[in-house]
Amino acid sequence: MEKSLYNIFKAFFKVGTLLLGGGYVILPIMQCELVEKRGWIDNDELCEYTALSQSLPGLIAANLSIFVGYKLKRTLGAIVAIFGMVLPAFLCIIILAKILEELINLRFIQGIFWGVGIGVLVLIYLAIKEIWNKSVTGRFTFFIFFIVFLCSACLKISPAILVILAILTGIVRQIILSRKKPEGSE
Amino acid sequence: MIYLQLFLEFFHIGLFSFGGGYATIPFLYHIAETREWYTAQQLTDMIAVSSITPGPVGVNVATFAGYTTSGILGSVIATASVVLPSLIIVIIVSKLLEQFKHNEYVKSIIYCLKPAGCGLLAAVGVNMFISGFNLIGLVLFLILFAMSLKKKHDPLVYLGISAAAGLIIYLINPNM
Numbered sequence: 014m015e016k017s018l019y020n021i022f023k024a025f026f027k028v029g030t031l032l033l034g035g036g037y038v039i040l041p042i043m044q045c046e047l048v049e050k051r052g053w054i055d056n057d058e059l060c061e062y063t064a065l066s067q068s069l070p071g072l073i074a075a076n077l078s079i080f081v082g083y084k085l086k087r088t089l090g091a092i093v094a095i096f097g098m099v100l101p102a103f104l105c106i107i108i109l110a111k112i113l114e115e116l117i118n119l120r121f122i123q124g125i126f127w128g129v130g131i132g133v134l135v136l137i138y139l140a141i142k143e144i145w146n147k148s149v150t151g152r153f154t155f156f157i158f159f160i161v162f163l164c165s166a167c168l169k170i171s172p173a174i175l176v177i178l179a180i181l182t183g184i185v186r187q188i189i190l191s192r193k194k195p196e197g198s199e
Numbered sequence: 200m201i202y203l204q205l206f207l208e209f210f211h212i213g214l215f216s217f218g219g220g221y222a223t224i225p226f227l228y229h230i231a232e233t234r235e236w237y238t239a240q241q242l243t244d245m246i247a248v249s250s251i252t253p254g255p256v257g258v259n260v261a262t263f264a265g266y267t268t269s270g271i272l273g274s275v276i277a278t279a280s281v282v283l284p285s286l287i288i289v290i291i292v293s294k295l296l297e298q299f300k301h302n303e304y305v306k307s308i309i310y311c312l313k314p315a316g317c318g319l320l321a322a323v324g325v326n327m328f329i330s331g332f333n334l335i336g337l338v339l340f341l342i343l344f345a346m347s348l349k350k351k352h353d354p355l356v357y358l359g360i361s362a363a364a365g366l367i368i369y370l371i372n373p374n375m
Binding site: 029030031032033034035036037038039040041042045060061063064065066067068069070071072073074075076079080083084088091092095098099101102103105106107109110113114116117120121122123124125126127128129130131132133134135136137138139140141144145147148149154155157158159160161162165166171172173175176178179180182183184186187190191 | 250282290317343
């Protein structure tokens with residue numbers, strides 16, 4: 014499909030509409046809509062943008078949309094992508110704002126909340142699987158994954174600190190690699 | 200002036216919430232305590248509602264707070280403010296990446312950031328799993344999981360089935 018601004022808007026409006034259950038769900042939705050259905054980006058790029066989106070301040074769904082929008086059509090693409098992603102959320106809340114309290118008091122809605130929560134877990138699991146395939150490629154990357162996972166899940170260390178440590182690891186790794194190179198080994 | 204206050208508060212959230220997902224929630228509770236835009240109870244309701252409305256919770260609460268304090272214009276300002284820092288920062292980073300994408304150091308940093316990002320995502324998944332754990336939930340999770348093994352379905356399929364299952368389970372046993 015042609016990557017015109019109108020098509021970018023339409024694609025992100027759809028992504029934004031399907032984005033139920035919190036920001037991370039954008040990952041499996043983008044895999045489905047942008048990688049598989051439209052072929053605008055590949056899984057490798059999506060994995061890279063996800064890592065960068067988590068490393069920068071801001072909502073992850075917003076960062077990811079802007080990265081992909083920029084990749085497709087530079088600054089204008091980024092603006093159109095974020096506008097399309099946010100618009101369904103905006104319209105929906107404007108409509109619901111007045112009846113929010115009545116809505117929350119409808120008890121059967123609690124059942125739906127609970128169910129969607131489980132669906133979101135499955136989607137996050139599927140997204141992790143794809144990202145894993147593209148990021149954990151050897152012993153060294155598995156080590157980074159494992160340390161970050163433990164520090165974040167068990168020790169509750171802030172993601173900001175873990176991201177900075179990962180960046181430092183990348184720099185140190187390159188310094189070591191470039192020292193080795195003159196001796197003929199990669 | 201209310202519009203400027205909305206801009207500043209939500210720009211602040213967009214600029215300092217870090218790590219995605221539910222990182223915005225402490226900031227949003229802080230606003231509930233210091234401003235009279237919404238109460239803590241309204242925020243709790245809002246977070247629940249945002250799981251069945253489109254969009255990230257940060258965007259949903261920004262729209263809601265803007266709308267309840269000063270109508271449509273307020274909601275436009277608050278919503279735009281929460282994503283504006285992302286727009287500026289990500290565009291700058293994208294431009295830098297284009298320029299330096301063949302730099303060995305940049306490549307090495309991305310090589311290490313990818314598994315780190317995966318680890319952060321896995322931690323979010325595990326925490327969500329533990330916090331909402333019960334037997335019916337586990338069964339539903341396993342059924343959806345088994346479905347995904349056979350064929351990769353559209354994300355909406357999982358959300359639709361899980362929402363319907365939640366509703367049915369509630370109707371059978373309202374005290375779940």
